[in-house]
Amino acid sequence: MSANLRALAARCCFDVVDCGLSLSEALPKAQAQTDNTLDKALLQEICFGVLRYLPQLEAVCSQLMSKPLIKQLRPLQFLLYVGIYQLKFMRIPDHAAISETVDAARELKGQSLTKLINGVLRNVQRNSELFNFDTAPAAVKYNHPGWLITALQQAYPDNWQTILDANQHKAPLWLRVNVSKINPTDYAAALTRAGIDYTRPVADLPAAIKLAQAQDVTSLPGYLDGWFSVQDLSAQYAAVLLNAQDGQQVLDACCAPGGKSCHILELAPQAELTALDKDPKRLLRVHDNLARLGFNANVIAADAAVPDSWWQGQQFDRILLDVPCSATGVVRRHPDIRWLRKKADIAALAELQQQILSQCWQLLAPGGTLLYATCSVLPEENQQQIAQFLQQHSDAQLQPAPQQLSSQPFGWQLLPGEQDGDGFFYAILHKKIAG
Ligand SMILES: C[S@@+](CC[C@H](N)C(=O)[O-])C[C@H]1O[C@@H](n2cnc3c(N)ncnc32)[C@H](O)[C@@H]1O
Structure with missing residues (x-):
């Protein structure tokens, strides 16, 4: 069983933004619709990306459409964001991104909108100026709600932009070695033997290991034996x-x-x-x-x-x-x-x-x-x-x-x-x- 991935991503983002579901509820629901591990990962990447860049994706659409799609067509508005996100931020060939997104419109009962969606995406493909937000309102420029930007500006007058910028980056996968079971240096050696790239960059937290790449943690050495847990560095x-x-x-x-x-x-x-x-x-x-x-x-x-x-x-x-x-x-x-x-x-x-x-x-x-x-x-x-x-x-x-x-x-x-x-x-x- 495998539904159209772009349709799943659009519905997932709609569930979060318009219906108030958390991504940790909505995404597994969407991922359960496909058996393919790579598709599950792609779905995650698209949904995370659309939510990270939502104001800019909305702003691009508003430059190309007289008004957004509303009511029962809202999932198709999110499908446009999914399509634009792929064109702008992902290394998917443009023709594949566009044709898959247009196909997804049919699955979301948007048969009559395929021409519009195709037109918007072709415009985005041709016109990189659409993404020039130098003079846009802060909410669009920084992809955060205005109230949060204001709160951060007040609390951190010197480095609020650094915080907003950090929020746009993917977080790394940190492990915490269970020192009651294994010495962190021995665990690090087990990762090396398994061919996994990592660093141990924080001297005052020697049990903290940062993996170079996201992984399925259940396949890391010692998962079932409780040798480590996944936990962000700061929480450690x-x-x-x-x-x-x-x-x-x-x-x-x-x-x-x-x-x-x-x-x-x-x-x-x-x-x-x-x-x-x-x-x-x-x-x-x-x-x-x-x-x-x-x-x-x-x-x-x-x-x-x-x-x-x-x-x-x-x-x-x-x-x-x-x-x-x-x-x-x-x-x-x-x-x-x-x-x-x-x-x-x-x-x-x-x-x-x-x-x-x-x-x-x-x-x-x-x-x-x-x-x-x-x-x-x-x-x-x-x-x-x-x-x-x-x-x-x-x-x-x-x-x-x-x-x-x-x-x-x-x-x-x-x-x-x-x-x-x-x-x-x-x-x-x-x-x-x-x-
Ligand atoms: C930040 S999370 C805790 C994460 C946890 N310490 C960890 O490291 O895994 C906050 C938790 O507080 C719980 N919570 C909220 N209100 C509470 C209350 N009045 N009494 C006890 N727990 C509460 C929530 O259910 C949630 O699990």
């Missing part, structure tokens, strides 16, 4: 900064799918870990990940902001709060986020984060450490959150991250692309011992 700082020790009571309060829970146990296999998440479906992944790596934890489905509903009264020595956030630091990995996230979401997220933080703080033993983490680059969710928390909690003391190169007043903000990692924020909060 979480368990290191938390610094849990064997025998300690540790809470990972927003744990699913469990990447950081597993890392905590890799570094301290005898820690007593409570892994909590509000979403029972996402907890299934936590169970799978723990099982694959051979760890145990007390896994609980509950609301971290309401400890009365689940807390047994034992204080924790370490707490990781990898709170729900805007995910504006991982836009390069999830190009749909910039279209799904709305400006109004930020205040609501900041409120929830503050609740989780202040409620879980009460569960931390004096002398203990709480690590607050987000994959956001917005100060409302990060530095402002910590500044407000410190004002309200005199028993809290912020500690700098040892790996931080420059001092920042309220936590450690990593920007997307820094060391080729995602955008991430960490604040290490130490609870003073009274007296």
Whole structure:
């Protein structure tokens, strides 16, 4: 079974942009329509690309059509974007890109539009000037929504363009070697023997390995034996900064799918870990990940902001709060986020984060450490959150991250692309011992 790939891509992008599905829901649905592995990869490349360049693809169309296709014809509007993206950004021969896209129109019930689609694509093929956006509005020039560009300009007056630029690049595949099973140098040697290109570029995270090319990770050495996990570089700082020790009571309060829970146990296999998440479906992944790596934890489905509903009264020595956030630091990995996230979401997220933080703080033993983490680059969710928390909690003391190169007043903000990692924020909060 194999449906027309361009039709699948158009429908997938329509599902995301117009219907609000996440790409991680919509893309597997589309990929399930083809058995061919190369087609699945091509589908992914086209959908990621269209979402990365959506404003420019829309702008090109609006130069060539009097008005966009609407209502039941919307998937065909996305098909135009799919066609233009291939012509402009992919190494598919023009004639194949155009004829496949026109064929896809028939599959999307756009028989009467094949002439129009063919005409638009031929125009794009002939006229590279259509992609000159030097004087276009910022949203088109930088392919991000205006509210996000404004927020980044305010927060990063000197380097907002670098962030937008990093978001347009493909993210590399990072592995985290499971040091409780294998030494990173031995694992690197196993990759070399398997003929896989990699680097280990970050001195303070020796278990982090960057593959030169994306791969099917299930075929890498030691997958079934739990020798490694896939995890972005910046996220690998979480368990290191938390610094849990064997025998300690540790809470990972927003744990699913469990990447950081597993890392905590890799570094301290005898820690007593409570892994909590509000979403029972996402907890299934936590169970799978723990099982694959051979760890145990007390896994609980509950609301971290309401400890009365689940807390047994034992204080924790370490707490990781990898709170729900805007995910504006991982836009390069999830190009749909910039279209799904709305400006109004930020205040609501900041409120929830503050609740989780202040409620879980009460569960931390004096002398203990709480690590607050987000994959956001917005100060409302990060530095402002910590500044407000410190004002309200005199028993809290912020500690700098040892790996931080420059001092920042309220936590450690990593920007997307820094060391080729995602955008991430960490604040290490130490609870003073009274007296
Ligand atoms: C950023 S993700 C966590 C990723 C995870 N730490 C990892 O490394 O695999 C945030 C998680 O918070 C969970 N969450 C959202 N609201 C929550 C709440 N009130 N209590 C507990 N978990 C919550 C979400 O279900 C989501 O799984």
